[in-house]
Amino acid sequence: MKRDAASKADLSAQIAKAIRDAIVSGELIVDSRLPSEAELADQFEVSRPTVREALKRLAAQNLIRTQRGATGGAFVNRLTYTDAYAQHITTSTLLLSMNAVDFETACEARFALERACAPLAAARRGAGHLSTMRAEINRQEDPALSDEAFCTSDVAFHRALVDAAQNPVLSYQLAGAVEAMQPLMNMITFTARPRRDIVARHSEIARALQAADAEAIDRELARLCDFTISLAQTVMAVRARRSVPSR
Amino acid sequence: MKRDAASKADLSAQIAKAIRDAIVSGELIVDSRLPSEAELADQFEVSRPTVREALKRLAAQNLIRTQRGATGGAFVNRLTYTDAYAQHITTSTLLLSMNAVDFETACEARFALERACAPLAAARRGAGHLSTMRAEINRQEDPALSDEAFCTSDVAFHRALVDAAQNPVLSYQLAGAVEAMQPLMNMITFTARPRRDIVARHSEIARALQAADAEAIDRELARLCDFTISLAQTVMAVRARRSVPSR
DNA sequence: GTTTCTCAATTGTCTGACATTAATTCAGGC
DNA sequence: GCCTGAATTAATGTCAGACAATTGAGAAAC
Known part of the structure; x- marks a missing residue:
């Protein structure tokens, strides 16, 4: 020393x-x-x-x-996975917010990472992961659910998918990406996110995971990614029109 | 405040x-x-x-x-990508070393993440990324290259592949995973890593990237992952036998 | 043997001081 | 008027010494 x-x-x-x-x-x-x-x-x-x-x-x-x-x-100190998660999330969140990362880039990265664990998740998913996902889907179907709670449930759902790969290192890496996206996601959620479409995607993902159909999971995640990005673009376009009303 | x-x-x-x-x-x-x-x-x-x-x-x-x-x-301070990389790498490295993460888990996570960027890399790779990868392959073919330098070149090669996806958020997330693996990789590199096989995989990856063949990249990365894991198991087995010689 | 008390070691915090650094200001010379 | 340079000033960086708070360990009492 x-x-x-x-x-x-x-x-x-x-x-x-x-x-x-x-x-x-x-x-x-x-x-x-x-x-x-x-x-x-x-x-x-x-x-x-x-x-x-x-x-x-x-x-x-x-x-x-x-x-x-x-x-x-x-x-x-022994650096625990929990500590590492927390640091990763903090860093990722700050990085996104301080560098004006556009939604499309972040979203693309997030889903690309999540798709990476699809094959492993399909091969190893346990009953616990499936039941967690189904429980979150049930919550999401409740129209009385607040926007914040819907968002939290959304994160929990995707987290369960990631954890299904049963690789703690992978979970650690992905948790940061998924959670750091939440603030950006909120920006569009609180306006007009059609929950029905999202829940439909989630249901398909859960079904595919239960069937251990990696390709279907991948396909659904890709659809969800495209859907989210196009939704964001629509929202942004509406906002832009509103802020410059007469032209 | x-x-x-x-x-x-x-x-x-x-x-x-x-x-x-x-x-x-x-x-x-x-x-x-x-x-x-x-x-x-x-x-x-x-x-x-x-x-x-x-x-x-x-x-x-x-x-x-x-x-x-x-x-x-x-x-x-504006948190730059460079700062975030550095922190991510430090945290990941410590997490791996302090929690006795086994090689297979780390390796699996690393290649799963890298495969996530294959489709994007295939779609967007620029001339610079390809030339970087070819240059690194050339270096790796030199038998006079030290083990350390080979390792560094290995990291640079994979880094170029990740950067080819042209998504800085993705690059940030993956840099930590790839670089944090290096110490663990070194453990087997310095014994008996058959460079020829690795260089062959790298060449195939570079070729597939140039051809924008995402599936081929994915396939080659999977092969490289399997190869690395089996190699590690062999090395570990040899070490175990040596440490308990007569029994 | 068990309980209680005291003590010592260590971190947590405060006070006040001085050193170092760098932008600003202003006087002096051209 | 304009440039030069030294004094001013405000801030961080460092130090010394002190006291408070906490906690384990050993001594003492029962």
Whole structure:
């Protein structure tokens, strides 16, 4: 855990990097305790506040956790799938919102990824996945369901499809893509999303999954993708006309 | 930018969350300047070091950048694709290494994702992508190439295939999966990876991409996936036998 | 043996200070 | 009038020292 005097970055950034490298390289293994803040301050020849800033940087990335008390300190955190999901979703959401990614690009990416898991899902889907999907379809058929709840159910449905592939790494990668899309999806949902068509697609997907018909799943996802994109274009066109009424 | 007194978390975590929420909700837009540390300390009724720890947390996530000097301060950062790539790769790599994800699962996920972009890549590939892939194949044919360089070239090849889909969101999602796999790949590369077979697959993929033959790309990727997994199993079996020699 | 108390180690927070950086301002010379 | 350059100023970066809060461990009492 050495820090090069070279880089011009802030001390706290240098120290954070040094510790991060030690973790990534395996020098510090999961659940091992880092030296106390005072000891780190001595080692790196900086003050304790500087060390603390470095530790907060690592804590922000879920790389360490801290505990107070006599046997407390900073411990190397095991990065769980849950943590990784959360970070991935945050990053993806911000990336989409801050770079004005157009709906078509995001939608295309999202469905392309989802189609990637169709063959695996068809081969491995369990009863739990199918029942989850059917339950969500039932909820979606209720006209009294609010738009927000419909959206959430939509995400849950697709999440179940992804999970049916029974590959946690794949689920992790796709969860970010699907969930990060939700805010963008909402933009069109709250205007005029014809639920009947979507539920019909969902039903077909569930049927195909039960039949382990990978090609049918793929086909339905492609239709749903095209449908969503064309719907978005319609909505955008209407909005554009409204904002420039007389011309 | 208010902080609830509710949560029991550290003050710096609360403040970081409050500011992060303000950014995500759009209350603070890209490139806008946050109040100075002293002002934030007043607003949140904490000391400056506490505010600084909060800001370092956000800086660790590339959400803000800081600048010294008279007109300095903390500014909301635009999350670039490059930043997002880097974070995604770091997270994915740590997730794989800390959770003892087995090679087969990771490999399956990686190729499933890559196959997702085959149709788009076939439809849109430009001359640049094809020439990059051919150049990498040429490098890979050189027997003098070191194992590390071969690996890097391998990643570059697949990266070009992904980029050929011309969807930056898709590229972002896949870059993490492909690059995070590299350390795991290295484990088998450095023993006995038959380069000829891999180069043959790569050549076929490049040919199929040029011919815009999505199905052929998909087929070749599937073969490469199966090949890689079986190779890994062979290597593991050999290692297991070596580590338990006489029994 | 069990419970309770005290203690020590560690993180969390505050105060106040100084160093460093960089834009701005303004005086002086041309 | 215009350029040059030094002082000003406002901000972050860093430090030292202190105290509060928390928590486990060992000592002491029963």
